[in-house]
Amino acid sequence: TDGHVDNLARFVGEGRLALPVAAGHDDPNAHIYADARARAAALGGIEIVDLPSPGRIEIDGEIAAASYMNFYIGNSVVVVPTYGxxxxxxxxxxxxxLFPDRRPVAVPARGIIAGGGSFHCSSQQLPA
Structure with missing residues (x-):
């Protein structure tokens, strides 16, 4: 997850926490996802919602911090990073x-994650 919490877990409603499910045995974050799921379940009172993982994504031979969790919620859309x-x-x-009042829009994200984040990350700060 490259240490980005918004690649790992997102609240998607009151008491609803979305967590990724590993895409397979080679998913580089499988153990992180399992740990997060166990910790969230131990808290109690939180509904865990499964979202898929894109699995192992490599860019120029390096494992990328690719995640569908780094989506952006707009007024009328949810921008979903995609990886082919x-x-x-x-x-x-x-x-x-999860967001029936918004239209999901798939946007290729391999280029943006090469810079160290995705759509949710890039929407957080305003330049001075």
């Missing part, structure tokens, strides 16, 4: 279901 992998559509569909 099989779980892309499942992530778009899942986020569309």
């Amino acid at each position: 992998v099989p779980n892309d559509q499942a992530a778009v569909d899942a986020l569309g279901a």
